[in-house]
Amino acid sequence: MTDRSVTAPLVVPAHRGLLGRFARRAEAVVLPLAALLVGIAVFSIFLLLQGKSPIQFFALTYQGAFGSAFSWQNTLSRTAPLLFAALCVALPARLGLVVIGGEGAIVLGGVAAGASGVVFSQSIGVIAFPLMAACAMLVGGLWIGAVGALRYYRGVNETIASLLMAYIAIALMNHLVEGPLRDPESLNKPSTTPLPAQLRVGDIPGWEVHWGLAFGILACLLAWVLIEKTTWGFAARIAGGNMRAAQVQGLSVGRLIIGFTALGGALAGLAGFFEVAAVHGSANGSLAAGYGYTGILVAFLARHNPLAIIPVAILLAGFEASSGLIQRRMNLPAATVLVLQGFVFVSILMSDTLYGRFKMFAPERWRSD
Amino acid sequence: MPLTSFSRRKFLMGTAAFAGATSLPTFATADAHAPLTAGFIYVGPKDDFGYNQAHAEGAAAVKAMEGVIVVEEENVAETTDVQNSMESMINFDGAKLLFPTSFGYFNPHVLETAPKHPDVRFQHAAGLWTDGMPTNVGSYFGYIGMGQYLNGIAAGHATTTKKIGFVAAKPIPQVLLNINSFLLGARQVDPEITCQVIFTGEWSLAVKEAEATNALADAGCDVITCHVDGPKVVMETAAGRDCFVCGYHADQSPLAPEKYLTGAEWNWAGVYTGMVQTMLDGGTIDNFVRGGLADGFIKLSPLGPAVSDASRAQFEAVKAQIMAGGFAAIKGPLNDNAGNPLLTADKTLVETDIALESMDYLVEGVIGSTS
Numbered sequence: 001m002t003d004r005s006v007t008a009p010l011v012v013p014a015h016r017g018l019l020g021r022f023a024r025r026a027e028a029v030v031l032p033l034a035a036l037l038v039g040i041a042v043f044s045i046f047l048l049l050q051g052k053s054p055i056q057f058f059a060l061t062y063q064g065a066f067g068s069a070f071s072w073q074n075t076l077s078r079t080a081p082l083l084f085a086a087l088c089v090a091l092p093a094r095l096g097l098v099v100i101g102g103e104g105a106i107v108l109g110g111v112a113a114g115a116s117g118v119v120f121s122q123s124i125g126v127i128a129f130p131l132m133a134a135c136a137m138l139v140g141g142l143w144i145g146a147v148g149a150l151r152y153y154r155g156v157n158e159t160i161a162s163l164l165m166a167y168i169a170i171a172l173m174n175h176l177v178e179g180p181l182r183d184p185e186s187l188n189k190p191s192t193t194p195l196p197a198q199l200r201v202g203d204i205p206g207w208e209v210h211w212g213l214a215f216g217i218l219a220c221l222l223a224w225v226l227i228e229k230t231t232w233g234f235a236a237r238i239a240g241g242n243m244r245a246a247q248v249q250g251l252s253v254g255r256l257i258i259g260f261t262a263l264g265g266a267l268a269g270l271a272g273f274f275e276v277a278a279v280h281g282s283a284n285g286s287l288a289a290g291y292g293y294t295g296i297l298v299a300f301l302a303r304h305n306p307l308a309i310i311p312v313a314i315l316l317a318g319f320e321a322s323s324g325l326i327q328r329r330m331n332l333p334a335a336t337v338l339v340l341q342g343f344v345f346v347s348i349l350m351s352d353t354l355y356g357r358f359k360m361f362a363p364e365r366w367r368s369d
Numbered sequence: 370m371p372l373t374s375f376s377r378r379k380f381l382m383g384t385a386a387f388a389g390a391t392s393l394p395t396f397a398t399a400d401a402h403a404p405l406t407a408g409f410i411y412v413g414p415k416d417d418f419g420y421n422q423a424h425a426e427g428a429a430a431v432k433a434m435e436g437v438i439v440v441e442e443e444n445v446a447e448t449t450d451v452q453n454s455m456e457s458m459i460n461f462d463g464a465k466l467l468f469p470t471s472f473g474y475f476n477p478h479v480l481e482t483a484p485k486h487p488d489v490r491f492q493h494a495a496g497l498w499t500d501g502m503p504t505n506v507g508s509y510f511g512y513i514g515m516g517q518y519l520n521g522i523a524a525g526h527a528t529t530t531k532k533i534g535f536v537a538a539k540p541i542p543q544v545l546l547n548i549n550s551f552l553l554g555a556r557q558v559d560p561e562i563t564c565q566v567i568f569t570g571e572w573s574l575a576v577k578e579a580e581a582t583n584a585l586a587d588a589g590c591d592v593i594t595c596h597v598d599g600p601k602v603v604m605e606t607a608a609g610r611d612c613f614v615c616g617y618h619a620d621q622s623p624l625a626p627e628k629y630l631t632g633a634e635w636n637w638a639g640v641y642t643g644m645v646q647t648m649l650d651g652g653t654i655d656n657f658v659r660g661g662l663a664d665g666f667i668k669l670s671p672l673g674p675a676v677s678d679a680s681r682a683q684f685e686a687v688k689a690q691i692m693a694g695g696f697a698a699i700k701g702p703l704n705d706n707a708g709n710p711l712l713t714a715d716k717t718l719v720e721t722d723i724a725l726e727s728m729d730y731l732v733e734g735v736i737g738s739t740s
Contacts, residue, residue, distance in 0.1 A: 063461075070460045074453040174570055178539070179740065187727055188495070188541045189473055279449050281477050285571075286447040324442045324454045325461055334414070334444035 020363030027361035032303065035351035039344030046339060052330055060329055064322025071321065076209045078317035081106070083216030084271035085295020086302065086309045087223050088144060088264040092158070093304040094227055095260055096240040099147060101162025102268040103292025104169030105140035109269025111173050112139040113276040114192035114283030115181050121196050128199050133273045140269020141262040143169060148261030152254045158261070170288045177284050191284035201278035212274030216313075219267055223306035236260055268292065294320075297341055301348050316341065404436040405465055405648055408458035410451060411443045412471035413573055417599035419618040420572075424470040424494065426619065427637025431645050440464060447473035455482050459489055466490045466648055468641070479506060490654065492644060494637075496726065498656050509640060509658040511666030512720040514543075514550040515691050516633020517594070518698040519669055520615035521554020522687055523630040524592035525562055526680030527613045528555070534590030534612075535566040536581045538597045540739040542728040547596045547633075549732045550698045551615075555592075556734060558683065565590055566737035573598040579606045586610035592630070604629070613675060620670045631684070632670035639665040661720050663692045695719050705730040706737070 044054035065075050088102035116135040120128035150156040183193040201211050227233035239246035239253050247253050276283050302308035323337040359365050415425035432439040440462045445454045451474045458464040475497045483491045483503040491506045498508035524533045537544050552564035567581035582603050593607040594615035607614045608625035616632020644654050660666035697719045701712030
């Protein structure tokens, strides 16, 4: 098949009715779904080679992830940090930046939330929560914003910088919770002083899922509005398409880069706030749980679309929620779900090369052939 | 094509619809008359030659019992993950007895999950339970510092450089007690011996464990032990550098058959089968259980081929003293490694002394720093 996308007209002709409109939209849904199915198919072959039943695997995945009220609770409670972590990847990605160090902003945001919670421990939640969240977002924003600044001012590769800074962040967290911020009562698990009961974020009423999920979804919606409906988002996408052209147009590329990376980092910091205030009750080494890295996978699977992040995060959280059941029922190691995620990831990345290659998604080419 | 149409707002709409349509319950709840189901949860792989393997060996012993079903899960993080894993075992497998084995599972995860399931027993491996906590939660732990003391005796006989090494995860009381015990055991053989310690900062970080082991070997240490979750890397690296090794958590002799002297192991098999039997008999497990070598909570690996007869004799003699009870590895006069006095000559801290559980010092002869 020859690639005709280069000869496609620059001005899009009028939509060829509803069908043409649908076809154009369908590409963005059909290709990732097809890639997901290919990944699952390859994984099934892998399972068969191990002498295990793919049907049983996916039946258990369904049961463990979505099969009951408890399963949904299990899945959704894992979703919240993934939403924030994925936004930390997706927002800079609109500028063409690959930031993979969200883990660093999560752990430092968590430390900031834990430390500020101690400072505000006398106040009530209504006052303290926004302040704690603001501290977490400030620290996360500075951390990933620094990645953007290094990129813009010094030309340091943002992928490498953010990844390496994540290790620094974890070391810094360990130093802080084992040193200056340590609660002397926490003997064998160094932690900050536990938050008082009124500074713990509770569950969404009627659900056994903490408020982080609602705020995570809200953050995805707002990020989508930012990217799709504002001039900043428009400018970011132009800069992401061609940075030099954006500069020629007079766009403030430096501000965009630092702003979007800092915003992504702030959201990752917010994930740290919820981990501390809703889950752990204090900042400690358990904050480095790898959400930042799973978030990379979520963002890429969602092709950096904030709205798509929501279902993808739920799907991946579901895979992880069912991992335990699969271990117990099929006697497969915990890494099995990682293998599945790996196959799906590679498959989705490869599908990126297929955009614009299928005539059925391009109504303007229907009649000419 | 205008740029805005790149927005993939309908991305995975099908997935969302699929997800929405799937909330039908499809599983049957576990039969109430089924045999006792015991769930074990590990923070790392259960074949790590270390902390998790020690617990998994206990689980394997329980699995061999009549009327018990064992379910296991490995690599479960100390986050909501472990709460979900416990809930999943209760909901899907009907588990009535849970062993969330990692230290960090306790607070807040076990404490939050236990009140929701008063008919389920939660047994956690650390001495963390105190009065006022949920009564369906229990703590158990062993005095494994004594095992490191015996390791030290074997090490003291094996070293020729008078320098022994310790790869440690974090400077927390349990680890510090192990380091101090290891040195003090070795000093029973030769008071000139010093022990160099390197902290890796993480419970499981293979690269730094290898670096630390190599650094100890470079510094002239010729017997090395450790306290990290999985001692495999330390054992193999040290043996590769022609050092003797003492094990920890589980039996690592297969990793270095010629160089392995002995090892301080957990004996969870005996502890767990005892607890499960109590449950099967309709009894209640005590909320707070601790024990040492004499109680069968810990054991020592069989002495390796490199252990001399003199070493064996002293090792067995001290082991017998510990078995007799009331043994103190930490006793005065004792200074810390900065020269500050810790204990006067008349003070001893026996293995059960609560003061040992807030240890924050390294004793004289340990080269290293807690911060």
